[in-house]
Amino acid sequence: MSKRIAIFGSTGSIGTQALEVIAANPDKFSAEILTAHTNEDLLIAQALKFNPNIVVIVDEKKYQKVKDALANTHVKVFAGETSLDEVAGMDCYDLMLAGIVGYAGLKPTLRALDNGKPIALANKETLVVAGDIVMQKALEKKVPVIPVDSEHSAIFQCLIGEGRNKIEKIILTASGGPFLGKKPNFLVNVKRDHALQHPNWSMGAKISIDSATLMNKGLEMIEARWLFNLQPEQIQVVVHPQSIIHSMVQFEDGSIKAQMGLPDMKLPIQYALAFPQRIPNQFPRFDFKKISTLTFEEPDTKTFRNLSLAIDALYKGGNTPCVLNAANEIAVFAFLRNRIGFLDITEVIERTLNKVQYIANPTLEEYFDTDGEARNYAASLIQM
Numbered sequence: 001m002s003k004r005i006a007i008f009g010s011t012g013s014i015g016t017q018a019l020e021v022i023a024a025n026p027d028k029f030s031a032e033i034l035t036a037h038t039n040e041d042l043l044i045a046q047a048l049k050f051n052p053n054i055v056v057i058v059d060e061k062k063y064q065k066v067k068d069a070l071a072n073t074h075v076k077v078f079a080g081e082t083s084l085d086e087v088a089g090m091d092c093y094d095l096m097l098a099g100i101v102g103y104a105g106l107k108p109t110l111r112a113l114d115n116g117k118p119i120a121l122a123n124k125e126t127l128v129v130a131g132d133i134v135m136q137k138a139l140e141k142k143v144p145v146i147p148v149d150s151e152h153s154a155i156f157q158c159l160i161g162e163g164r165n166k167i168e169k170i171i172l173t174a175s176g177g178p179f180l181g182k183k184p185n186f187l188v189n190v191k192r193d194h195a196l197q198h199p200n201w202s203m204g205a206k207i208s209i210d211s212a213t214l215m216n217k218g219l220e221m222i223e224a225r226w227l228f229n230l231q232p233e234q235i236q237v238v239v240h241p242q243s244i245i246h247s248m249v250q251f252e253d254g255s256i257k258a259q260m261g262l263p264d265m266k267l268p269i270q271y272a273l274a275f276p277q278r279i280p281n282q283f284p285r286f287d288f289k290k291i292s293t294l295t296f297e298e299p300d301t302k303t304f305r306n307l308s309l310a311i312d313a314l315y316k317g318g319n320t321p322c323v324l325n326a327a328n329e330i331a332v333f334a335f336l337r338n339r340i341g342f343l344d345i346t347e348v349i350e351r352t353l354n355k356v357q358y359i360a361n362p363t364l365e366e367y368f369d370t371d372g373e374a375r376n377y378a379a380s381l382i383q384m
């Protein structure tokens, strides 16, 4: 029996790579649900190729076009944001690949967990916003949350077979992004297109900017806290520009396990879809003779202040990471539209963090309210 996969965010970088994995393994996986925000042409092409049970186009203006294009198929077409939740609550799939970007991924993922469906989690913002509630629900429902983020997949793989052995710390590797070694006098003039060019990974626009500001690594520290039930002091970051070691776990005896490979998201995606099995593939292999040097250095948190803001939020907890995430989404969106400069991203986040009221143990509703308030405030700063 093949595993029926619901790909939330099928038109994105993660979603399209997941479909490549499914296409290469038709006996093991089928695409049961595909969802897209606005890219109806790609969604239609994917539906014609993969013949899913259901597609969702969030942008309701595109509904009729998708419906007409799939009129001669059995694909059911839904539209609108609430359809994402509705479809996540259905029984027709076995595993959700959470590949939506940003806060928009939170509600459908919670709904899938409520529905008892395992999650392959790419959408790190879900855990940054409400990691305590999300992981508690997974525990209650006894469903696994399998990381897709390469660093977390690495840690997950290093922990296999370790049972109750205690983790001393985890070491998240960071490539350093396109501006590694640069200083504020350079960053102040950075433009959108330059910031979008990542040296090792090809990704969606938002995570590419987060990688350039190092916010991505801060979000990943918070993601790791919840995925692996760690204290903030147990989470470290080291810059490793070659992106061959994807992350490491140091145990109580000082022994360190690392997971390695070429930087290719298809590997952690395939691992999460096939878990607990490993399945063969034709991806290029890492050759130690070709890359003979792996290097490591401290992250420059003085220059890349988004990372220090995220570390503060990790330690402060409560609704602070939710504020950080919301302000970052607004600021990155504005930067991508050339409305603010690269260093202004940090400014917007910092001012929003100082503005929104702290809540130590937020309910889900309070997280939603915090997100809305932080977004509105951050947006008001940009309009000035």
Ligand code: NAD
Pocket (backbone or CB within 6 Å): 008, 009, 010, 011, 012, 013, 014, 015, 035, 036, 037, 038, 039, 058, 098, 099, 100, 101, 102, 104, 122, 123, 124, 125, 148, 149, 150, 201, 202, 203, 204, 205, 206, 207, 265
């Ligand atoms: P992307 O921008 O390429 O794709 C995002 C997908 O989400 C698209 O299918 C889009 O239609 C959908 N989407 C966007 N806004 C939406 C909304 N408001 N409502 C519903 N759907 C919406 O992003 P990506 O690079 O594929 O990243 C997806 C997630 O995976 C992010 O959380 C990112 O941090 C994480 N991630 C990505 C990579 C990578 O290599 N791309 C690596 C690790 C983690």
Ligand code: MG
Pocket (backbone or CB within 6 Å): 149, 150, 151, 220
């Ligand atoms: Mg990552």
